[in-house]
Amino acid sequence: MMKPRLTIFDEPMLYTEGLSKLLAQSKIFNSIDICNSQEKLSQQLQEEAPEFLMISSNMLMLTELCKSVESITSKHKNIKIIIFGNSYDVIDIRKLFNKGIKSYLDKSSNYDEFLRSIQCLMADEVYICDNAKNKMISFISSDQSQQKLHIKDPLTKREMEILKLICDGLSSKDICEKLFISINTVETHRKRILLKLNVKNSVGVVKYALENHIID
Structure with a gap:
């Protein structure tokens, strides 16, 4: 099986180069490219889109991130997008998955969790980090979790x-x-x-x- 290619869209360079070298040692990817501007990322996607794309919330505001994910996945159906979010809430994480991401990690995620997410994606599964998963469980189970709301006036x-x-x-x-x-x-x-x-x-x-x- 051919190894996938990874593009990292993030900054600063010191961090991205360090992550790139660390990942190179794992020998999971065929190649690892770094983009630190939207122009460079667009150019690379046009020339040869990678199988995996990691986007950091450092690079785009949430609204722009959603638009960008939607645009990329509409043009490149097979690309698997990993988002490194900045402790987004449950609704925003859900929105990103609806737009087409395959993995969500946040600032508390470590290198081992990043590797776990890659393994899930390679097995055609989606991945959500432990911290975000706990948020979702808390969100669903908090306040009146054991009882359904009964509304007098039904929705049209x-x-x-x-x-x-x-x-x-x-x-x-x-x-x-x-x-x-x-x-x-x-x-x-x-x-x-x-x-x-x-x-x-x-x-x-x-x-x-x-x-x-x-x-x-």
Whole structure:
């Protein structure tokens, strides 16, 4: 089996070069390239996209990171993206997986966990680091975890549709473009959903959807 190629999109150079040398010793990858600018990464993806791409949250804000992941995976279906996040919350991690990443690590992840994630990806599995996994368990089990919320006024078909898009991490602007409705209409639906579910924000919406098996 041919060894995969890895590209690291991160900075500073001292850190990336050190990681590159460490990984070279593991002999997992055929080659390891370092990109420290978006221009350089775009050029490399155009010329010869690697099988594995590690992107650090040092390089892009979360919104830009999501757009970048979506763009890369739409053009390069076989690329496996590993994100090194900056302690993102559960909704943001879910959003990144929905956009196409295959592995999520954060600042608490060590080298051994990075290698575990690579092994999972090589076996065509996804990987989420222990710290983020614990966050998810805590998120699902906290507050009223043992009881489902019973709402007096059921959600309409459109509200249920919007609820699922909120759980996918879409903004009001994304939802209005996807459903071809005005942003004011989306905001009205959002307010009604929060009111009906008796929750304060999107985190409460996702929690309700998970507890009631509306989403997996």
